[in-house]
Amino acid sequence: MASIARTILKKPVKISLVQLSSGSDKAANLKHAASQVAKAASGGSKIVVLPECFNSPYGTDFFPKYAETLLPLPPVKEKAPSYYALSAIAAENKVYLIGGSIPELNPSTKKHYNTCLIFGPDGALLSIHRKMHLFDVNIPGKITFRESDVLSPGNKVTLVDFPEYGKVAIGICYDIRFPELATIAARKGAFALIYPGAFNLITGALHWKLLAQARAVDNQIYVGMCSPARNLDSPYHAWGHSMILDPMAGVLAETEEGEAIIEAELNEDRITETRRNIPLETQRRFDIYPDISEGNVAYEDPDLLG
Numbered sequence: 130m131a132s133i134a135r136t137i138l139k140k141p142v143k144i145s146l147v148q149l150s151s152g153s154d155k156a157a158n159l160k161h162a163a164s165q166v167a168k169a170a171s172g173g174s175k176i177v178v179l180p181e182c183f184n185s186p187y188g189t190d191f192f193p194k195y196a197e198t199l200l201p202l203p204p205v206k207e208k209a210p211s212y213y214a215l216s217a218i219a220a221e222n223k224v225y226l227i228g229g230s231i232p233e234l235n236p237s238t239k240k241h242y243n244t245c246l247i248f249g250p251d252g253a254l255l256s257i258h259r260k261m262h263l264f265d266v267n268i269p270g271k272i273t274f275r276e277s278d279v280l281s282p283g284n285k286v287t288l289v290d291f292p293e294y295g296k297v298a299i300g301i302c303y304d305i306r307f308p309e310l311a312t313i314a315a316r317k318g319a320f321a322l323i324y325p326g327a328f329n330l331i332t333g334a335l336h337w338k339l340l341a342q343a344r345a346v347d348n349q350i351y352v353g354m355c356s357p358a359r360n361l362d363s364p365y366h367a368w369g370h371s372m373i374l375d376p377m378a379g380v381l382a383e384t385e386e387g388e389a390i391i392e393a394e395l396n397e398d399r400i401t402e403t404r405r406n407i408p409l410e411t412q413r414r415f416d417i418y419p420d421i422s423e424g425n426v427a428y429e430d431p432d433l434l435g
């Protein structure tokens with residue numbers, strides 16, 4: 130089989146993950162996010178990531194209360210303060226901003242979503258990812274959570290093109306448990322999988338790093354997982370431990386549970402070296418099993434097209 134030689138990261142890029150400390154005051158959370166993204170950008174990062182539900186506490190009781198109306202695009206200013214704050218933050222700092230996630234309401238269907246907005250360095254909206262896999266778990270005596278009591282799932286794989294660099298795939302938290310999403314994105318040429326995510330203290334301790342390393346090693350790609358800082362005053366205690374992994378699943382940057390910014394430089398050489406040394410791409414057996422990146426993959430969500 131021929132080897133697949135293609136450039137997927139056009140030039141080195143520094144990325145920052147902001148493990149933000151948030152509370153119940155949305156305006157204060159937005160202001161704080163602005164100052165932390167500015168700090169990350171001043172260190173040279175051109176891609177900056179915020180955590181899941183960075184503008185609100187995380188929990189089913191909070192989603193409707195904090196939900197913003199994005200549709201039809203562009204949203205009405207008063208109904209989407211986080212949208213306009215993120216756009217301004219991206220433009221002021223000239224960064225690609227992966228805006229964690231915010232609770233969203235589609236007023237025509239009355240459905241709520243857990244939604245990531247991605248803006249370019251000019252402040253223009255590049256893409257929207259709605260969490261595809263909802264966090265519904267029951268580990269008796271430890272944690273029960275049912276996002277689906279309130280939220281609806283998004284219906285597409287999100288690959289965003291950052292023209293100077295290449296494509297980045299977006300998932301939100303529980304989405305990382307589904308390797309299909311990561312594999313589709315990697316085979317479609319993403320150089321990084323980015324997951325804003327708020328794992329908890331039970332599964333975080335066991336699975337957070339394991340899943341990050343699994344997605345990196347399976348796909349020979351960079352992975353970033355960006356958590357909120359742990360806030361013991363809030364009902365949900367996030368695991369923290371934001372991390373950036375290289376395509377060999379080595380940890381490039383990692384933090385603990387407090388507020389922090391972590392950063393790393395990503396480059397094409399590390400991807401090609403990994404893929405040359407362990408040439409999974411040319412060893413796959415699509416004569417035996419299907420290539421899940423081909424065929425019936427949704428990249429557009431009809432609900433988002435208006």
Ligand SMILES: NC(=O)CCC(=O)C(=O)O
Nearest residue numbers: 264302303327328329332
């Ligand atoms: N916010 C989430 O999706 C949490 C996911 C999580 O904790 C897990 O174990 O998965």
